Amino acid sequence: xxxxxxxxxxxxxxxxxxxxxxxSVWSNTPLRPQDVPAAVARAHxxxxxxxxxxxVVVPMDDWDQPATPERGAAPLxxxxxxxxxxxxxxxxxxxxxAARNPVIGAGAGAGNDSEPAxxxxxxxxxxxxxxxxxxxxxxRAGFPQDHPAFAGHLPPGRAGVRDVLSRHDALLxxxxxxxRQYPWEPGDLLPDGIRVVQITQYPEEAHSSVADLAxxxxxxxxxxxxxxxxxxxxxxxxxxxxxxxxxxxxxGRASR
Numbered sequence: 001x002x003x004x005x006x007x008x009x010x011x012x013x014x015x016x017x018x019x020x021x022x023x024s025v026w027s028n029t030p031l032r033p034q035d036v037p038a039a040v041a042r043a044h045x046x047x048x049x050x051x052x053x054x055x056v057v058v059p060m061d062d063w064d065q066p067a068t069p070e071r072g073a074a075p076l077x078x079x080x081x082x083x084x085x086x087x088x089x090x091x092x093x094x095x096x097x098a099a100r101n102p103v104i105g106a107g108a109g110a111g112n113d114s115e116p117a118x119x120x121x122x123x124x125x126x127x128x129x130x131x132x133x134x135x136x137x138x139x140r141a142g143f144p145q146d147h148p149a150f151a152g153h154l155p156p157g158r159a160g161v162r163d164v165l166s167r168h169d170a171l172l173x174x175x176x177x178x179x180r181q182y183p184w185e186p187g188d189l190l191p192d193g194i195r196v197v198q199i200t201q202y203p204e205e206a207h208s209s210v211a212d213l214a215x216x217x218x219x220x221x222x223x224x225x226x227x228x229x230x231x232x233x234x235x236x237x238x239x240x241x242x243x244x245x246x247x248x249x250x251x252g253r254a255s256r
Contacts, residue, residue: 001040004029004059025050029057033065038072045078045207049216070188075198075214078206089222092197092215093229096128099170099195104132105154106142107176109201110219118144120223121174125149127227133164135176142175156182162191173198175219178209199223 004010026046030039036058043054081088096102110121121143125132131151132143143150155161158181165171171194173179178198179189189210190196198211199222206214215222 001056001058004057006061007059024055025052027055027057033062034068035072036062038074041074042207049080049203071210073208075206075209075211077213079215081217088215089225089229093226095195095197095213096170096172097231101168102128102130102170102172103165103168104130105135105171105173105176106132107135107174108138108140108142109175110142117220120220122147124223124227128230135179137180154179158185158187158189161189165194166191169193170195174223175200177205178211
């Protein structure tokens, strides 16, 4: 983390602006002072994924600004592993199995223009007995929209997303950001008490998400592995209901 001139100087290209250099795998000057904590957490993930230094540039007047209680754009934990590493898949399966009412969010990459990719996600949705929502903005369909599990497109605003997901306690996002939004609306992106798992082949999607656990891997292979491990809706309904708790704020947990 390096310092920078006061934001009110930045338009004039102050002398500190070029000191970062070009050797970093990722560098970022947060757009708002409130984005600094999440930028530091994301830099940790970027440094490990890119195997090099990641830099956050913080203008000196940012430290005088108030913080925000909202989750920032950085996951709590990131796994980078092949699906054959059973401990990673087991952790994802345990989180999903612990939920009483999980839901799936599918992105454009889930279809991947291939029948095996769609089949793997369809099999997982049928195994879990969950509805599947399409991400708010995507270039392609991530799930067959004539399937009985297809629930529609997630709203483009935070209030609508919180309302749709308020009945669920776990969100499994496959090949999509968590979550693209269009209009700015106050409040957290997700309802309290929901746990978020993200599976994506794109590191940039994982690094900027609000997932509790992000897995950078082939979504098709992960969906197949999860289908073989997760329990059926009948088995989940027999579990005792646990209390819903507030989702923790990111604390820069170590990536794996």
